[in-house]
Amino acid sequence: MSVFKNVIVYRIEPGWSQTLAEAEEGLGKQRFVPCGPSQEKSAGWVEPRGEANGPLVESIDGQWLVEYMVESKQVPGSVVRRKLDERCAGIEATTGRKPGKKEKKDLKEDITLELLPMAFTRSARVTVWLDKAENRLVINSGNASRADEVVTSLVKSFDGFAVALVNTQVEPAAAMANWLLTQEPPAGFTIDRDCELKASDDSKAVVRYAKHPLDIEEVKQHITDGKRPTRLAMTWDDRVSFELTHGMLIRKITFLEGTGDGASGGKKEDNFDADVAIATGELGQLVPALLEALGGEAAFSAALPDEAAKTATAPKTAAPKTAAPKAAAPSDAPEEEDAPF
Secondary structure, eight states: OOSOSSEEEEEEOTTOOOOHHHHHHHHHTTBOOOOOTTOSEEEEEEOTTOOTTOOSSEEETTEEEEEEEEEEEOOOHHHHHHHHHHHHHHHHHHHSSOOOHHHHHHHHHHHHHHHGGGSOEEEEEEEEEEETTTTEEEEEOOOHHHHHHHHHHHHHHSTTOOEEEOOBSSOHHHHHHHHHHHTOOOTTEEEEEEEEEEESSTTOOEEEESSOOOOSHHHHHHHHTTEEEEEEEEEETTTEEEEEETTOOEEEEEEOTTTTTTSSSSOHHHHHHHHHHHHHHHHHHHHHHHHHHTTOBOOOOOOOHHHHHHOOSSOOSOOOTTSOOOOOOOTTSOSOOOSOO
């Protein structure tokens, strides 16, 4: 079950209401089209089952699943630089002058466009889960910029759609520090053997533990000395293991043995339905339990687009209905990472 690996969780504005048919129509306006010969990037919505001309929204046990596709072309910088040097040398040999900064920039753009048709394409799919009953949006990505891109596309596709990052009463870093100091994780959870601690002073010192017991005095001493947990591996109900970060990312999700018993072995479409049902069912219980362990969820407030560009922390004041807001991804979500996102 690889439907979800690294997720960012958002709260959907309670007032949003849209039928399956309306959602299908909205996403259809931004359906994915492959890159053209001289196009660097293309993005849009694709069929979650991977079947051509199938629905863009799959409803399984009342849970909506959609998928965002990104395709990009990239010309190696070394090739562009070599071609640019050749062009500049040719101009100097012909005219006796060296190209200026602006001319070099224009030449570089021309060279890139010329080479794009020969460039290899990279593609990635981002699974998106909309839980309408709980007003929850879950994006399968640990990439901040990619998650923001997906949210922006959803805002454009769905009328009146607004989201904000889930915001808890207790900061994850403070909660994780308390769990490590007391060795008393919240009910239903256990602490595993991976952790990262980072100093908050100018030293920025980092201590990492991998496959190592965390109930030792050394860990407690680091926290007492001022280091804050930035990530902690945990397991919920002996069913799902994951890594919680200080920015409320849920990473490295693994459904443990026995969770998906009976979910495979049938037809491909049956396996798809079963995998989605099990994954959303498990995460649908894990997320509320985790929020409760962090003191409960704060009231909904969506960030204005211009504010979201400035900060990737707690959401701000709600935006007016006429300008549907988006929410920035967590501050610890990496800006770049290799596909799949």
